[in-house]
Amino acid sequence: MEKELEHQFVTNLERDQNIVHKICRIYTNDQASHNDLFQEITIQLWKAYPKFRGDAKFSTWMYRVALNTAITLYRKKKRGIQTQDYDSVQFRIKVDEYDDETEQRLSLMYNAVKELNDIDKALVFLYLEDKNYKEISETMGISEVNARVKMNRVKTKLKKILNP
Known part of the structure; x- marks a missing residue:
């Protein structure tokens, strides 16, 4: 039963993971913070997944959990952790x-x-x-x-x- 639950979760997460990446972009300023937030959201989604009843679409439920996690972490980190500004990072992009x-x-x-x-x-x-x-x-x-x-x-x- 748990393997089936895990398979469903991974399938849904892979399909809708861009939602989480977009939320991470709004609430972080650098790639390391983005990766940390993505991981934390994934953990919270997995913890909450057994309670997902399917009343709403998975993506709607995912938005709610991801936004709540991002907001909670943002408020905790806002108290003093400094991050690198997104604009100060240089990327190599074809002209x-x-x-x-x-x-x-x-x-x-x-x-x-x-x-x-x-x-x-x-x-x-x-x-x-x-x-x-x-x-x-x-x-x-x-x-x-x-x-x-x-x-x-x-x-x-x-x-x-x-x-x-």
Whole structure:
């Protein structure tokens, strides 16, 4: 029974692991922190998996566990651990693959999102993942109306951050 459970978990995790990587990118500034957070989220997902009832899609459940884990760890680490800024890391990318304007806009957006509180970050992440408000509300454990209201407020905050 446990081997079957393990096989199901690994299959689901492999299929939807990009969700976890995207959450890690929002809540970390360097590859080492990203890897640590990915590992911690995977551990928490595995611990919680026997309780997964299948009421929601696996990916929705995964979002919830991953975001809760990231937020919890972020709050603990925020108290003093310094990480390397993502922008200070140099990458070797072929010139034809690199679009400076797009990269600058993405960097501005990620920096603006990092200024938001943890809940707002999660909301923006789900929104940018093209989740509808029903899925956002299920993932975050709030009403659909509340998700819409919060998203409108977050959009206003982001506009103020990006256009002071």
